[in-house]
Amino acid sequence: MENVAIIGASMTQFGQRDGWVRDLLAEAGTACLDDAGVSPDAVDHLYVSNMASGEFEGQTGVVNALVHDLAAMPAYTARIDQTSSSGGAGVKHAWQSVASGASDMTLLVGGEKMTHRTTAEATDVIASLTHPVEYKHGVTLPSFAGLTARLYLDTYDAPRESLGKVAVKNHRHGVDNPHAQFQKEVDLETVLESPIVADPLRLYDFCPITDGSAALMFCPESVAREYTDDYVVIPGIGGATDTHVVHERADPTTMRGVVESSRIAYDMADMGPEDVDVAELHDMFTILEFLQSEDLGFFEKGKGWKAVEEGRTERGGDLPINTSGGLKSKGHPLGASGVAQVYEIYQQLMGDAGKRQVDADTGLACNVGGFGNCVITTLMEAN
Amino acid sequence: MENVAIIGASMTQFGQRDGWVRDLLAEAGTACLDDAGVSPDAVDHLYVSNMASGEFEGQTGVVNALVHDLAAMPAYTARIDQTSSSGGAGVKHAWQSVASGASDMTLLVGGEKMTHRTTAEATDVIASLTHPVEYKHGVTLPSFAGLTARLYLDTYDAPRESLGKVAVKNHRHGVDNPHAQFQKEVDLETVLESPIVADPLRLYDFCPITDGSAALMFCPESVAREYTDDYVVIPGIGGATDTHVVHERADPTTMRGVVESSRIAYDMADMGPEDVDVAELHDMFTILEFLQSEDLGFFEKGKGWKAVEEGRTERGGDLPINTSGGLKSKGHPLGASGVAQVYEIYQQLMGDAGKRQVDADTGLACNVGGFGNCVITTLMEAN
Numbered sequence: 100m101e102n103v104a105i106i107g108a109s110m111t112q113f114g115q116r117d118g119w120v121r122d123l124l125a126e127a128g129t130a131c132l133d134d135a136g137v138s139p140d141a142v143d144h145l146y147v148s149n150m151a152s153g154e155f156e157g158q159t160g161v162v163n164a165l166v167h168d169l170a171a172m173p174a175y176t177a178r179i180d181q182t183s184s185s186g187g188a189g190v191k192h193a194w195q196s197v198a199s200g201a202s203d204m205t206l207l208v209g210g211e212k213m214t215h216r217t218t219a220e221a222t223d224v225i226a227s228l229t230h231p232v233e234y235k236h237g238v239t240l241p242s243f244a245g246l247t248a249r250l251y252l253d254t255y256d257a258p259r260e261s262l263g264k265v266a267v268k269n270h271r272h273g274v275d276n277p278h279a280q281f282q283k284e285v286d287l288e289t290v291l292e293s294p295i296v297a298d299p300l301r302l303y304d305f306c307p308i309t310d311g312s313a314a315l316m317f318c319p320e321s322v323a324r325e326y327t328d329d330y331v332v333i334p335g336i337g338g339a340t341d342t343h344v345v346h347e348r349a350d351p352t353t354m355r356g357v358v359e360s361s362r363i364a365y366d367m368a369d370m371g372p373e374d375v376d377v378a379e380l381h382d383m384f385t386i387l388e389f390l391q392s393e394d395l396g397f398f399e400k401g402k403g404w405k406a407v408e409e410g411r412t413e414r415g416g417d418l419p420i421n422t423s424g425g426l427k428s429k430g431h432p433l434g435a436s437g438v439a440q441v442y443e444i445y446q447q448l449m450g451d452a453g454k455r456q457v458d459a460d461t462g463l464a465c466n467v468g469g470f471g472n473c474v475i476t477t478l479m480e481a482n
Numbered sequence: 483m484e485n486v487a488i489i490g491a492s493m494t495q496f497g498q499r500d501g502w503v504r505d506l507l508a509e510a511g512t513a514c515l516d517d518a519g520v521s522p523d524a525v526d527h528l529y530v531s532n533m534a535s536g537e538f539e540g541q542t543g544v545v546n547a548l549v550h551d552l553a554a555m556p557a558y559t560a561r562i563d564q565t566s567s568s569g570g571a572g573v574k575h576a577w578q579s580v581a582s583g584a585s586d587m588t589l590l591v592g593g594e595k596m597t598h599r600t601t602a603e604a605t606d607v608i609a610s611l612t613h614p615v616e617y618k619h620g621v622t623l624p625s626f627a628g629l630t631a632r633l634y635l636d637t638y639d640a641p642r643e644s645l646g647k648v649a650v651k652n653h654r655h656g657v658d659n660p661h662a663q664f665q666k667e668v669d670l671e672t673v674l675e676s677p678i679v680a681d682p683l684r685l686y687d688f689c690p691i692t693d694g695s696a697a698l699m700f701c702p703e704s705v706a707r708e709y710t711d712d713y714v715v716i717p718g719i720g721g722a723t724d725t726h727v728v729h730e731r732a733d734p735t736t737m738r739g740v741v742e743s744s745r746i747a748y749d750m751a752d753m754g755p756e757d758v759d760v761a762e763l764h765d766m767f768t769i770l771e772f773l774q775s776e777d778l779g780f781f782e783k784g785k786g787w788k789a790v791e792e793g794r795t796e797r798g799g800d801l802p803i804n805t806s807g808g809l810k811s812k813g814h815p816l817g818a819s820g821v822a823q824v825y826e827i828y829q830q831l832m833g834d835a836g837k838r839q840v841d842a843d844t845g846l847a848c849n850v851g852g853f854g855n856c857v858i859t860t861l862m863e864a865n
Binding site: 100150151153154157158159160162163164166167168171172173174175176177178179180181182188191192194195196198199200201224227228229230231336337338339340341342343344355356359360468469472473 | 483533534536537540541542543545546547549550551554555556557558559560561562563564565571574575577578579581582583584607610611612613614719720721722723724725726727738739742743851852855856
């Protein structure tokens with residue numbers, strides 16, 4: 100089977116945006132067509148990663164809107180929803196449409212419009228993905244994060260400060276990302292003294308509510324060569340799930356979806372964690388960066404926090420994590436986030452990451468849906 | 483590339499049901515595992531076709547619920563939404579996951595829970611898929627159908643009665659479908675004298691609001707042979723779109739999505755409309771059965787109504803259409819409908835359709851999203 104290539108990418112400014120999700124999708128989609136040098140009528144499959152345009156905006160059928168706005172009819176289109184990992188799921192479906200031979204050119208656009216709703220409203224829409232039993236008891240995703248952080252710190256004898264250092268690092272990285280919602284450093288004291296949200300986690304342990312969109316262009320490697328000499332391929336991709344009811348997990352400090360999805364991706368690519376030079380992880384909450392960095396095999400279980408303390412995941416470290424600023428500083432427009440992770444790795448592997456550039460031939464993106472309910476791990480290599 | 487096979491299928495009772503969509507999905511999913519003789523841990527990909535669980539029920543993440551309820555973790559999962567053609571889109575994504583080599587066993591479950599909302603509320607949720615300009619003017623899908631029916635009758639000199647005969651035929655077929663919402667005949671007079679909804683269409687020209695779920699099990703043909711001697715293969719499948727703004731279409735009596743999606747499916751299968759022995763079409767409104775039967779190439783443009791008048795699409799005719807009773811009498815639980823169409827063709831090709839059985843080696847299902855915004859055409863053959 101031929102490799103699946105990525106030949107173009109785009110992302111909009113993340114943050115508080117005017118317009119509706121259809122406007123953001125059209126902006127990113129148009130920019131991606133331009134970046135790839137592909138005309139709309141060459142696109143035969145168009146996917147939209149989006150969790151909840153109906154709930155947030157009262158607008159469904161956003162794929163119909165986008166195919167129309169890009170003048171890409173009669174391209175096939177569908178919306179891919181896997182809650183907060185909808186973007187990563189979209190990457191998998193785009194890979195499948197090309198790898199199956201159904202598509203010679205698939206455009207994936209992820210996006211979400213959220214900031215017109217209050218934080219309470221947005222949190223409630225997101226919490227509707229949890230199990231009804233847990234939802235009824237008010238256990239939103241931030242409260243799961245607080246419980247898990249407490250368990251992690253106790254189990255692995257990690258200092259509270261180590262969580263804060265994830266936020267400090269990712270904000271520092273975000274300073275050099277012109278698309279990030281926050282382009283400013285924060286110091287450890289600010290993080291540790293910010294208001295408590297879900298003890299022990301505080302305001303700066305959480306990603307913000309964000310509007311934004313990102314897009315990627317996929318095709319078979321043979322088609323990619325018709326467009327460009329430089330592109331990125333996907334040697335492995337995997338998706339996996341964990342229990343819907345979080346309290347049923349034997350060890351909530353291990354995310355089975357991360358373990359299994361990365362195993363599938365590594366096996367497909369005949370690679371291991373030691374081959375990864377740069378990674379984008381789903382730091383919706385600071386604690387999640389520890390869990391993923393361990394469950395992906397980068398660091399020993401219970402030692403992810405030490406890697407952060409030692410600066411190994413900084414831009415200058417041996418395994419830079421979240422060079423984009425991560426969800427923490429770049430922002431987290433649900434359906435866009437997994438697409439924007441792959442956008443960042445694409446920029447790094449193409450050597451187009453500007454001030455954020457690190458030395459990397461192989462990258463990994465890990466997108467987490469719900470509280471680890473569904474996870475997509477994508478491996479990428481420069482051609 | 484290997485053929486993609488279907489080795490099991492199920493559908494729940496369609497109609498007014500208790501419980502929530504997650505209950506209906508679990509019911510159909512469990513029945514499909516049983517029908518295929520596949521254990522949950524053999525399923526590696528699980529898709530849910532569903533348009534609007536968030537809008538109808540305030541519950542998102544239904545895929546997380548289903549993978550948990552079926553004990554299919556760590557299977558990858560995602561929700562596929564293409565509004566009213568979400569079921570057909572799910573079939574395409576299931577085909578792609580197997581054809582790409584990513585999956586050896588994909589379970590697709592489509593479902594929607596709607597009857598707990600009023601008809602006005604449900605119609606408004608569905609109308610939110612239309613273009614904002616048309617939505618603001620109150621142009622719901624039934625009103626598009628009325629406008630199109632008027633144009634068709636005028637353009638092709640067809641009698642109003644011919645539309646009524648679609649309803650009469652599909653109700654007659656539905657009598658023998660134990661899963662159908664309505665299992666009773668209606669006579670032409672009843673149809674023609676029912677209340678006007680969108681002139682010239684009347685109440686009996688429309689499908690009902692329905693709860694229900696249906697499921698299918700997909701695998702490579704080599705894996706199918708490990709489970710069974712008798713199965714169905716998908717030699718061709720295609721999806722295509724038309725303008726989001728309906729009033730921009732040059733000829734609203736032609737559905738470009740049907741023309742293009744069937745062209746892709748026929749080409750992939752090296753078949754033509756003359757090879758089809760039985761078909762399930764998307765008769766959400768009676769007029770749509772005429773349009774599809776022409777745009778799929780079964781009958782000449784403007785002559786679909788004559789085929790119905792002549793009884794050619796009856797169960798005993800030369801091309802039986804909607805042997806299941808169609809959306810008209812079986813019901814239309816949005817995300818389930820495209821899956822249930824393929825369920826019916828599967829039953830026919832396996833010789834398991836009971837009183838509805840016709841003589842068929844090759845079948846076709848055509849699932850229409852929105853007002854022809856996106857269409858999926860699936861070809862199927864007995865092995």
